[in-house]
Amino acid sequence: MNVLIAGAGTLGAQVAQVLAASGNAVTLVDPDEARLDALRGRFDVRLVSGDGSEAAVLDRAGAAHAELVVAATGRDEDNLVISLLAKRRFAAPRVVARVNDDENTWLFDQRWGVDSAVPAAAPIVSLIEEATGAADTVALLRLSSAGVGLIETAITAESKAAGRPLGDITLPEGTLVATVVRQGEPTAPSPGLLLRPGDELLLVSHSAGEQEIHTAFQ
CATH class of the missing domain: 3.40.50.720 (NAD(P)-binding Rossmann-like Domain)
Known part of the structure; x- marks a missing residue:
């Protein structure tokens, strides 16, 4: 598109x-x-x-x-x-x-x-x-009509993911990180990116829910 x-x-x-x-x-x-x-x-x-x-x-x-x-x-x-x-x-x-x-x-x-x-x-x-409401060709963002959800999670100082590279986080099957927002700016979600308190992550998944994402990062 x-x-x-x-x-x-x-x-x-x-x-x-x-x-x-x-x-x-x-x-x-x-x-x-x-x-x-x-x-x-x-x-x-x-x-x-x-x-x-x-x-x-x-x-x-x-x-x-x-x-x-x-x-x-x-x-x-x-x-x-x-x-x-x-x-x-x-x-x-x-x-x-x-x-x-x-x-x-x-x-x-x-x-x-x-x-x-x-x-x-x-x-x-x-x-x-x-x-994307009328965009059937969007592969990752078909949302609920195709069982795909968008989930946000925030990294805090207490998060177990804080200070760890993104690649070390075990994500639920069928889940990927679409973007990491750091200090208001989007950052490419590379495996070597060290997660910091204040980071906001947008994930796309066809199987995981909020609780499973919370468990992976928090």
Whole structure:
């Protein structure tokens, strides 16, 4: 699936990493060159510099071929414009937008090209669920319809996994770590990555539940 994400902040970067890990072709757009440079090489996504609320930038990023557009900037006005352009100008089949200010929720509907609106306070899992709601080809994120679940767990100073490399953790069968969020930034889940207190892990599993994941890390 071709995915275009506008906004390379913490949320946009996390969603990009998870969707890229499931084999999707992901393009991440942001006007902040430094932010893009910090993400370069971390995971397999195409990075495009520019303001996603401009039609020319979305065109250059491949919006005309995107099957899913995610507006994940920190500004509601930008997310609305991105959504409207994606749906009306580029005919994106599915558009998901982040709502930063709850008072603006009423605006985020199909009049602005939004298929699904997700409050900023919602966890990353909620945004991914909304984003992949019509994406049957997403291998890792088929969620409950295919018995696949997304589970989050946090490493604390008391966690038995703290200070240990990720590769030393015995995961339940059919489970993998999709991303590790450290200090608000997504980190590639390599076997040698030492887990630290404060790390947040997003795992994908078709068999394990929250208790089994808790047992593995806590």
